[in-house]
Amino acid sequence: MCGIVGYIGPRQAGDLLVSGLRRLEYRGYDSAGVAIANGELEVRKKEGKVDELAALLENRPVEGTVGMGHTRWATHGAPTDTNAHPHTATHGRFAIIHNGIIENYVSIKRRLLEKGYTFDSETDTEVLAHFIEDVQEETGLSFPESVRQALTQVEGAYGIVALSMDNPDELVVARNGSPLLLGVGEGEHFVGSDASPFIEFTRHVVYLNDGEMAVVRRDGYDVSEINGAPVSKEVHELEWDLEEIEKGGFEHFMLKEIMEQPEALENAMRGRVRADEGTIKLGGLEYVTKELESADRIVICACGTSWHAGLVGEYLIERFARIPVEVEYASEFRYRDPVLTEGDVVLVISQSGETADTLAAVRQAKQAGVLALGVVNAVGSTIARETDAGVYLHAGPEIGVASTKAFTAQVTVLAQIALLLAQKRGTISDESLRQHLDALAAIPEQIRTVLETDEQIQAIAREMRLAQNALYLGRGLNFPVALEGALKLKEISYIHAEGYPAAEMKHGPIALIDRFMPVVFVATRDATYEKVVSNIEEVVARQGSVIAITDAGNRDLDELAEHVIEVPKTADAFEPLLTVVPLQLLSYHVAVMRGCNVDQPRNLAKSVTVE
């Protein structure tokens, strides 16, 4: 969601900003723009993709070595050229880009209108621009100090970069609730909503915290609290490199990320799952294991695909460690005054580590004085920094908006947490622990086998691409897989799809079944298998067309289902790690065949930083 890039240094900013914005495309956006200082401020902005902005810059190039770029995901006002960022004020003498939402913009705008200000766009950002202008006019303060003054009166979330011709040798940046970091180079500095736009130039970064601002120059930066006090910051070194955020020969990031799941899961288990010793080591939880193992209840909070991983986590933790677990949509959790008492532990799951609602759940937990843990992929992200402890996925950057390898890595980490707690609490025998560790360690290789079904899945996708609706059914641990399969399909192919517990079909969705409705069953031979087969019969009796995912060698479904996709047999508890993979491939191929933009589906964002 909205991307920010800023640059100050010796290089030409135009190309650098455009290539930075391309790297941020994955976040989801609908217009893009840049402002570059070149004696005066030159702004170019355009509705649509970064390519269109690049074409505009080719027609009307701008020289200059200081500038900023933005991809906008519309919140206030439609995605138009005028609403695109940067927004200017002081007769074009300064420009600002902004991620987030200014909640009190209406009252600020009213005051400015009374003073005679006029507005070109419908955005809250332009209001902020004129507000800063007004503060500067009223107070005569320097530009950075005017920004500071204005921000103390602003409510809401923001990550901003501002550039004024008062001093075009500095960028003013500030953060409150929307991620922002600085890239530290030699004689040059970068700003980003994440590190991807500048990772090819530097891996040294400074994370800004909420309530902090910085004045960034070619040769350095000063960070302070928005309220005034200077802050000294640590420089961190990033682990990811450029190669990892490029497509590496695949047509789409999503396909690359589906295909790299075996390695991603190996990395998520490396040094942690010690099948030969029969132990698990999760360094990130070491200091809190005691508290965690004696928890009365674990409340998992997450959004989207991460919430589905949480549902699998609930089964795993309850089954192995016998600790009661609740799974909450982070966006609901915070608004219903949840009861958190001593003995509760809040565990949040987030690929990006920046999802606004999930972050709010962390803060709520901390406010209630309970332990807040994170299962996060993005190292150094806000959730990773604000949780008391946690486990990184180490799945590598995930760029495709539809989450794939992060889901399987999240489930892998949750399985490790469940087994670790079971061992500590004595709710699993040594033998069963060993068997499950062996099974977990074998998953990456088994996923390689599942990925070989790709051609078969393409053939199924060819039929499915014409559907208008689809139903995904599963029971037990495969119910969250059904939800995830349906989410994947609707996200990227725009076919309406629903996931349901298979037995619940009779209480509603069965009314929709006819021969045009593909019904995907996740039907592995576990405790609920016989019941699921009955549900398949019920669909077939109504001429529904069944696609079944089952374990290798199961011939029961050959007569019933139109297509049977086989996955290797694993421990029941880990089936989601295998059964979800064909569903990821299916939605991918259907979307490609329907001509959809797989990596950047319409209206969706990778990192949802507004509530």
Ligand code: G6P
């Ligand atoms: C967005 C993305 C999803 C993701 C969800 C939660 O909706 O499009 O792919 O699952 O946010 O994101 P998180 O980064 O917190 O896991």
